[in-house]
Amino acid sequence: MVEWTDEERAAISDIFSKLDYDEVGQKCLSRCLIVYPWTQRYFGAFGNLYNAEAIMNNPLIAKHGTTVLRGLERALNNMDDIKNTYAELSVLHSEKLHVDPDNFKLLSDCLTIVIAAKMGTTFTPEYQASFQKFLSVVVSALGKQYH
Amino acid sequence: MSLSAKEKVIVKDFFEKVSTRSDEIGAEALARLIVVYPQTKSYFAHWKDLSPKGAPVRKHGITVMGGVYEAVSKIDDLAGGLLTLSELHAFMLRVDPVNFKILSHCILVVLSMLFAEEFTPQIHVAVDKFLALLALALSEKYR
Numbered sequence: 001m002v003e004w005t006d007e008e009r010a011a012i013s014d015i016f017s018k019l020d021y022d023e024v025g026q027k028c029l030s031r032c033l034i035v036y037p038w039t040q041r042y043f044g045a046f047g048n049l050y051n052a053e054a055i056m057n058n059p060l061i062a063k064h065g066t067t068v069l070r071g072l073e074r075a076l077n078n079m080d081d082i083k084n085t086y087a088e089l090s091v092l093h094s095e096k097l098h099v100d101p102d103n104f105k106l107l108s109d110c111l112t113i114v115i116a117a118k119m120g121t122t123f124t125p126e127y128q129a130s131f132q133k134f135l136s137v138v139v140s141a142l143g144k145q146y147h
Numbered sequence: 148m149s150l151s152a153k154e155k156v157i158v159k160d161f162f163e164k165v166s167t168r169s170d171e172i173g174a175e176a177l178a179r180l181i182v183v184y185p186q187t188k189s190y191f192a193h194w195k196d197l198s199p200k201g202a203p204v205r206k207h208g209i210t211v212m213g214g215v216y217e218a219v220s221k222i223d224d225l226a227g228g229l230l231t232l233s234e235l236h237a238f239m240l241r242v243d244p245v246n247f248k249i250l251s252h253c254i255l256v257v258l259s260m261l262f263a264e265e266f267t268p269q270i271h272v273a274v275d276k277f278l279a280l281l282a283l284a285l286s287e288k289y290r
């Protein structure tokens with residue numbers, strides 16, 4: 001069971017309250033595909049990913065970014081049992097999507113960087129620590145059902 | 148993974164552009180390192196003051212960022228140019244190379260935080276590659 005301090009819960013809630021899921025989702029996913037181009041392997045059906053401009057203007061990528069952020073919101077709303085909340089999602093990523101779980105960390109690093117850009121200096125070291133702890137629990141839960 | 152000629156220009160131009168705030172970047176990155184990854188404090192146990200906003204952390208952050216800028220100036224031959232620094236890290240400091248990766252991440256977060264508009268995905272990938280190659284050059288003399 002993951003223990004969360006009151007400060008950590010407050011920080012994570014505060015960060016999410018400032019996010020426009022459409023904006024942040026699109027920025028996060030497109031950044032991941034540009035910075036770590038091998039992650040494009042999972043998006044063969046998404047149309048033009050030929051260069052950075054194409055990726056940043058791709059509507060299917062933008063839509064999927066929103067989907068990812070909505071998924072993270074489920075973890076936010078179930079912080080005391082992310083593992084079970086994500087059991088089905090983990091099976092989906094493993095058995096249907098065949099995503100290498102190392103990629104979850106790459107996407108979460110991009111999300112941290114996009115949020116840092118959005119929040120500027122209000123993204124304090126303590127906020128960063130709380131948010132990265134949240135993301136590492138999410139990443140671990142997503143990898144749980146792989147075998 | 149090596150830097151293309153275009154990426155070297157991107158890296159040099161970007162670091163030139165942000166050079167007036169390099170002290171701030173270094174201090175902030177090191178502060179985040181010890182707060183977000185507390186295990187890294189093990190390398191600084193000899194400091195009296197380990198507070199993230201304290202003088203020793205700030206001073207050392209500036210030193211580290213100086214090293215990054217030195218690497219930018221030697222971007223065409225990182226392994227050769229950083230030989231002395233590699234020997235320092237390998238034989239004296241003996242910093243586990245896994246920490247280069249997490250400091251790189253902290254630097255990227257700070258760059259994104261302070262230069263949101265400028266730190267585009269295209270610049271991000273070039274800088275990320277550069278920091279990874281820097282870490283590799285620093286690890287050169289380890290074994």
